[in-house]
Amino acid sequence: METILSYFESIPSSHRSVILVGGIAFFWLIEYMIPLVRFNYKKIHHAGINIFFTLTTIVVNFLLAFLLFKASEWTIANKFGLLQWIDLQFPDLSAWWFVLIGVALLDFFGAWLAHYVEHKVPVFWRFHLVHHTDTHVDTTTANRHHPGESVIRFVFTLIGVLIVGAPVAIIMLYQSISVVLSQFNHANIVLPKSVDTWISYVIVSPNMHKVHHHHQLPYTDTNYGNIFSIWDHIFRTFAVKDPKTLVYGVDTYPDATENANLKSLLKIPFNKYRPPTTFNADE
Numbered sequence: 001m002e003t004i005l006s007y008f009e010s011i012p013s014s015h016r017s018v019i020l021v022g023g024i025a026f027f028w029l030i031e032y033m034i035p036l037v038r039f040n041y042k043k044i045h046h047a048g049i050n051i052f053f054t055l056t057t058i059v060v061n062f063l064l065a066f067l068l069f070k071a072s073e074w075t076i077a078n079k080f081g082l083l084q085w086i087d088l089q090f091p092d093l094s095a096w097w098f099v100l101i102g103v104a105l106l107d108f109f110g111a112w113l114a115h116y117v118e119h120k121v122p123v124f125w126r127f128h129l130v131h132h133t134d135t136h137v138d139t140t141t142a143n144r145h146h147p148g149e150s151v152i153r154f155v156f157t158l159i160g161v162l163i164v165g166a167p168v169a170i171i172m173l174y175q176s177i178s179v180v181l182s183q184f185n186h187a188n189i190v191l192p193k194s195v196d197t198w199i200s201y202v203i204v205s206p207n208m209h210k211v212h213h214h215h216q217l218p219y220t221d222t223n224y225g226n227i228f229s230i231w232d233h234i235f236r237t238f239a240v241k242d243p244k245t246l247v248y249g250v251d252t253y254p255d256a257t258e259n260a261n262l263k264s265l266l267k268i269p270f271n272k273y274r275p276p277t278t279f280n281a282d283e
Contacts, residue, residue, distance in 0.1 A: 001095040008176070009169035016176065020054075025137035025178045034147040036125070036190040036206065036243060039136045046118045047140045049262055053130070054143035059152040064158075068113045071161045081165015102170040103177065104228055109160025111178060115154050119221050124152055126269040132220065133259040133268070135249040136212050141172035142182040148269055174227075181227045185209035190243075204229050215249040 028047075041148065067084040082090040083102050125179065127149040134141045147151070161171060182233045185204045198204040204225045212223040224240035225232045249259065252274035258264045 001099060003099060004173070005095070005099070005167075007171040008172040009167070011172050011176070016172075019176050020058075020179055023183040024139055027183050029191070031115075031188045032142050034189050036188050036210070039188070040137075041136050046136050046138070046260065049260060049265070050134070050140035050144045050235065052262060053147075054140070055147055056147045057143050057145050057150045059063065059213060060147055064151075064154050067158055068161055068171055069168060071158055072166060072171060072208055075165040076167060079094050079165075081163060083167070084165040088196075094134045099170055102164060102166050104230070105164045106157070106160050106166055106171065106174040106236045107178065107225075107227040108231055109163060110153065110174070111158035112155035112224050112231040112235075113160075113227070115224040115266065117156070117234075118149070120150065120272060121223070124139075124149075126271075126273065127152060131215065132250040133253045133265065134213070135256045135259060136188075137186055137210065137248045138188040139186055141213075142186040144174075145268060146266070151190060159178065176225055178245045185226070200229050202229060203227060207243050208238075208240075210243055210246055210248075211239050213246070213248050217253075223282045227262075 021222060070184070071135070075084060079085075082218055083098065085096065086101065109191050115128075118124040127146045130146040130149065131141070134144055160166070166174075181203065186204050186209060187206055189206055191199070191206060193207075196205045197208045200208040204227065208223050208229060211219050211224075214220060219239055219241060222237050223229075223232055229238065253259055253268070
């Protein structure tokens with residue numbers, strides 16, 4: 001574990017890029033072999049839109065990354081945060097457990113909680129809508145975030161670093177795992193039902209997350225997790241739905257052509273608010 005932490009403490013930007021691009025390329029190929037849905041769409045054009053948002057997310061996180069490093073340094077220097085308390089109370093705790101707890105807590109604050117709040121606070125939901133308007137969910141959808149949402153999620157991650165008291169190595173490890181798991185659970189792939197079900201007890205599986213992308217409430221407001229599924233089980237936001245019955249998108253923005261237009265997508269947060277209209281869980 002010490003070797004792993006040492007690597008991630010000073011992981012080069014080029015290596016982080018390889019993780020991002022390599023993950024997309026890997027799941028892109030798997031989607032061709034075992035697709036969950038055979039979409040009738042121009043995959044390259046669809047990917048182009050989502051990769052644009054991937055690049056804006058990279059830019060936002062690159063420009064603000066120094067805040068994460070400063071926050072981490074401050075927590076370590078002042079012994080502030082949950083991990084620092086755990087380290088003082090349980091000095092003999094295995095490094096594996098220390099890292100697992102750190103990654104899980106960062107996943108809660110930076111992913112689950114941020115995601116939950118985005119669905120419950122209208123001004124945040126306006127930005128998150130861009131992610132949900134994708135009617136062809138695949139691995140590139142993972143990074144389809146409006147630049148404004150990238151800032152929102154960064155703030156939650158920053159708060160998480162402060163509360164958790166996370167060292168830089170754990171932050172970088174968390175972000176690397178988060179990228180790959182997001183690409184995995186958005187990927188348009190089909191796994192044996194039993195395998196997907198067992199996976200969903202621990203981490204967010206493709207079928208589990210696809211439920212979140214169903215176009216109607218209440219399913220849109222379930223399965224907020226990214227890495228670990230435990231948070232949805234703990235807070236009772238876990239839901240199951242037959243993947244064959246899913247309709248991707250969001251009912252307030254049903255126009256697939258509009259949702260594939262970059263200019264229209266960038267303007268969504270500033271449009272007149274369209275509240276969700278469908279609440280029938282049986283449809």
